[in-house]
Structure formats: C-alpha cells, structure tokens
Amino acid sequence: MGKNLSQMSNVANSTNIMWHDCPIQKQDRQQLLQQKGCVIWLTGLSGSGKSTIACALSRSLHSKGKLSYILDGDNIRHGLNQDLSFRAEDRSENIRRIGEVAKLFADAGVICITSLISPYQKDRDACRALMPKGDFIEVFIDVPLHVCEARDPKGLYKLARAGKIKGFTGIDDPYEPPSSCEIVLQQKGSNCKSPSDMAEEVISYLEENGYLRA
Numbered sequence: 001m002g003k004n005l006s007q008m009s010n011v012a013n014s015t016n017i018m019w020h021d022c023p024i025q026k027q028d029r030q031q032l033l034q035q036k037g038c039v040i041w042l043t044g045l046s047g048s049g050k051s052t053i054a055c056a057l058s059r060s061l062h063s064k065g066k067l068s069y070i071l072d073g074d075n076i077r078h079g080l081n082q083d084l085s086f087r088a089e090d091r092s093e094n095i096r097r098i099g100e101v102a103k104l105f106a107d108a109g110v111i112c113i114t115s116l117i118s119p120y121q122k123d124r125d126a127c128r129a130l131m132p133k134g135d136f137i138e139v140f141i142d143v144p145l146h147v148c149e150a151r152d153p154k155g156l157y158k159l160a161r162a163g164k165i166k167g168f169t170g171i172d173d174p175y176e177p178p179s180s181c182e183i184v185l186q187q188k189g190s191n192c193k194s195p196s197d198m199a200e201e202v203i204s205y206l207e208e209n210g211y212l213r214a
C-alpha cells in the first residue's frame with residue numbers, strides 16, 4: 001500500500017519526506033546501557049579547559065561503566081565542519097550541526113560531551129530547544145580571559161594580539177557567558193581545581209539527577 005500523502009513533510013529544501021519510527025526506542029537503549037542519554041555542553045573561552053575536562057569526564061564515566069562520546073569543536077572542524085570559518089554565521093552553523101549530531105547521540109542513549117567555544121547565547125539556546133527537556137546540560141567553564149591568555153597552549157592568543165589572527169574569541173570577537181546554565185565550573189579564590197576535580201563536579205550533577213541509571 002502507498003504511503004498516505006498527508007504524512008509527507010517539507011523541511012527547508014527537503015520536500016516530500018516522511019519520518020520513520022523504529023519500535024526500539026531511546027528508552028530501550030537506555031535500559032540496555034543503564035544510563036540516560038544526554039548532552040553535556042561545555043562552553044568557554046579558548047584555553048579555558050574544555051577539551052581537558054571533556055577527556056577527564058569521559059575517562060571517569062568509562063571507569064564507572066558508562067558510555068560517553070566527545071564531540072570536540074577542533075576535531076569536528078577537521079571533518080564534518082571543515083567548510084566553516086570563524087565568522088559569526090559559520091560559528092552558528094558549526095554549533096547548529098554539532099547540536100543536531102549531539103541530539104542523535106543522546107537519542108542513542110549515549111552521554112554526549114560537546115567541547116566548543118560556542119560563544120553566542122542564541123546558538124546555545126537553539127541547541128537546547130532541539131532536545132527533549134532535561135537532555136541539555138549546559139556547563140560554563142568560567143575561566144577569565146587573563147588566565148586563558150597566560151596558558152595560551154596553542155600560542156593563538158599571542159597571534160591574535162599581534163593581529164595575525166582576526167576575529168579571535170575574547171580578543172576581537174565576543175564571548176557571551178551563559179545567563180543561566182546547569183553547572184558553572186570555576187576556580188574558588190586561589191584554590192586551583194584540577195580538571196579531574198571539575199569533571200567530578202559534573203559527575204555529581206549526573207548522579208544526583210539520575211542520569212547514571214536507566
């Protein structure tokens with residue numbers, strides 16, 4: 001029997017498309033994995049520690065028998081997003097695509113950790129709006145510019161200050177800190193928290209909010 005025409009959709013440039021459901025759903029995959037699929041969205045300046053904390057978090061989850069996967073902005077720009085630059089529209093598209101991919105991982109039951117500067121509030125809000133409620137956990141890595149600049153692990157701040165990189169976040173391109181997010185990771189006074197201490201704060205949030213059981 002032919003498909004009912006009324007079930008057909010047009011989405012942007014995709015016409016006459018139809019959604020297919022599978023009887024095995026997110027709930028079933030979560031049961032198998034004994035965890036809740038979600039997106040842990042790490043945002044912060046270059047050098048704030050996103051990649052380091054993402055790795056510490058993934059390692060800690062792995063040791064607890066929980067399946068996670070990291071989508072790192074730098075890495076995704078080597079493949080899927082290699083056509084995108086750092087101008088505002090391309091950063092937005094970078095974040096939109098990674099948001100869509102992260103949503104698929106969360107639907108697969110995986111704890112998906114994204115690690116992107118994601119400097120604009122509206123782009124992060126748009127990703128949140130893509131997901132079912134509770135699936136988007138926004139984590140602000142609140143490290144001041146002067147600390148990130150002093151770390152400068154890739155030498156990019158130095159190049160940006162010398163005018164050799166234009167539109168560098170924090171120097172001559174904006175970073176909008178989250179106005180409200182689930183977790184803020186920051187140094188308390190002079191007490192320097194390690195990346196694994198910060199990862200453990202995220203783990204505590206996941207444990208307390210039931211993400212580490214089905």
Ligand SMILES: Nc1ncnc2c1ncn2[C@@H]1O[C@H](COP(=O)(O)OS(=O)(=O)O)[C@@H](OP(=O)(O)O)[C@H]1O
Pocket residue numbers: 045046047050051073074077086090091092094095115116117118119154156165166167168169173
């Ligand atoms: N102009 C400019 N501004 C900011 N960052 C720059 C720029 N050019 C290159 N890089 C390098 O690219 C990494 C950031 O990529 P993202 O995909 O996370 O950025 S964004 O979310 O689209 O803003 C960023 O990596 P991290 O240092 O890990 O944040 C930089 O290494």
Ligand SMILES: Nc1ncnc2c1ncn2[C@@H]1O[C@H](COP(=O)(O)OP(=O)(O)O)[C@@H](O)[C@H]1O
Pocket residue numbers: 044045046047048049050051052053115151153192193194195198
């Ligand atoms: N909590 C922390 N305390 C001290 N140094 C850190 C911390 N987190 C990261 N670093 C260091 O800061 C640098 C930047 O970290 P990275 O993870 O590459 O940041 P990002 O991915 O945000 O650019 C690295 O050299 C890392 O060792």
